[in-house]
Amino acid sequence: MINSVQTSSDYDAVIAGGGLVGGSLALALSGSGLRVALVEAVPPDSDAQPSFDDRTIALSHGSCAVLRQLGLWPAIVDSVFPIRRIHVSEQGRFGTALIDAEEQGIAELGYVIRGRDLGRALWARVDELADIEVYCPGQVSATTLVDDQPGVRIAAVADQSLRTRLLVVADGARSALRAALGVGSSEHAYGQTAVVANVQVDPRRAGHTAYERFTPKGPLALLPGQDGCYTVVLARADDEAQTCLQMSDAEFLRLVQRSIGFRLGRLKKLGRRVAYPLSLVQTEALTAARAVVIGNAAHGLHPVAGQGFNLGLRDAASLAEVLVAGQRSEHHSFDPGADAVLQAYAEWRREDQRNVVAFTDGLIRLFGRSGQTVGVARGLGMALFDTLPVAKRALARRTMGLSGRMTRLARGLDL
Ligand SMILES: Cc1cc2nc3c(=O)[nH]c(=O)nc-3n(C[C@H](O)[C@H](O)[C@H](O)COP(=O)(O)OP(=O)(O)OC[C@H]3O[C@@H](n4cnc5c(N)ncnc54)[C@H](O)[C@@H]3O)c2cc1C
Missing domain, CATH: 3.50.50.60 (FAD/NAD(P)-binding domain)
Known part of the structure; x- marks a missing residue:
């Protein structure tokens, strides 16, 4: 090397x-x-x-x-x-926005x-x-x-x-x-920590859409990957992020599910959680x-x-x-x-x-x-x-x- x-x-x-x-x-x-x-x-x-x-x-x-x-x-x-669409929404609000590669005249957004x-x-x-x-x-x-x-x-x-x-x-x-x-x-410390982990989504809902969801407690991103695997990036206040790291897999999955809803079906198989102060x-x-x-x-x-x-x-x-x-x-x-x-x-x-x-x-x-x-x-x-x-x-x-x-x-x- x-x-x-x-x-x-x-x-x-x-x-x-x-x-x-x-x-x-x-x-x-x-x-x-x-x-x-x-x-x-x-x-x-x-x-x-x-x-x-x-x-x-x-x-x-x-x-x-x-x-x-x-x-x-x-x-x-x-x-x-490939990411072909980015879906932006806010939990509990009616507006959503979609950025679509096809609409932009290209095969992939990234x-x-x-x-x-x-x-x-x-x-x-x-x-x-x-x-x-x-x-x-x-x-x-x-x-x-x-x-x-x-x-x-x-x-x-x-x-x-x-x-x-x-x-x-x-x-x-x-x-x-x-x-x-x-x-x-x-x-400038945001007072937030990102908790990153992989999850498995319903294979029928898996695709090439990335989700950006703003929740009252901080933003959540879900990035698509191979074989129905999505990466969750959940930003929470520092102390809440600590709680997110300590809770059981089932509790963490429930929390992410509540934040994103069922657009990707039921989330399961949580991978290792890693934290990044922001x-x-x-x-x-x-x-x-x-x-x-x-x-x-x-x-x-x-x-x-x-x-x-x-x-x-x-x-x-x-x-x-x-x-x-x-x-x-x-x-x-x-x-x-x-x-x-x-x-x-x-x-x-x-x-x-x-x-x-x-x-x-x-x-x-x-x-x-x-x-x-x-x-x-x-x-x-x-x-x-x-x-x-x-x-x-x-x-x-x-x-x-x-x-x-x-x-x-x-x-x-x-x-
Ligand atoms: C959770 C998370 C998700 C992210 N997602 C995205 C994303 O989706 N898209 C995106 O564009 N970006 C994303 N980023 C940001 C991205 O990871 C960083 O912007 C990128 O890694 C910065 O690279 P860098 O080489 O500038 O710095 P670093 O990644 O910090 O690398 C610095 C390097 O310098 C070395 N080093 C330090 N000091 C010395 C020294 N004195 N002498 C020699 N070597 C030294 C270190 O060992 C290290 O290898 C994300 C970041 C986080 C935390």
């Missing part, structure tokens, strides 16, 4: 964090002629891998195009399951995959690449600019000092490197001197709308496009860590990140508010939304990762 390890090096880019986003960036940069190192603290086959666990990831249409361009599709095609399957396929591919230097297990413990080495940032990995022109910080929402760069961040983490800057912050390190989101990895993959695809274009046009004189390069990236990404954060956070706040008037307004809003093709198309395109300036990879083009 470890390609090779050398004592001291010069790189064009060192990627700190080989999670779903950092690993994808490494794949995208392979073949560019840039000298790239990928440093990951936890081996991909470890059960402790924080990025590739049993969580289910809903891949947007745009993300699937990127993964295809990265050559990853053949390795994951047997593990993905696919569902287990994080572990995606991560392992990604790393199997990284290991095949001769031009990506891998340090794993390896942790970037510190980073500095050195006065007598202009144009270079140092990344410390165990007793080695990697010299690089650009440090890509992709170490997740709790990023220690973001802080080490002096980049501030804000965190917060919104945002970086105050996307760049620092010879450094760029991407993925969850830039924006850790509530999983309610399934946007975190999709947004992070757009970061990776955009950064790769900026770097590869510079390398192609300027060859040896190209400096991947130059301010102008980093600003071009930041300007590209700012609006998409702002929109997705506002959309996801807005959903939580809107559906988190109680009261009869707000509830009726939400129901009306959803019912109206369902009859408005323009509004639906705009939301569908955003959820599918097809709005704003799209990357070449998302458009199915090589870098």
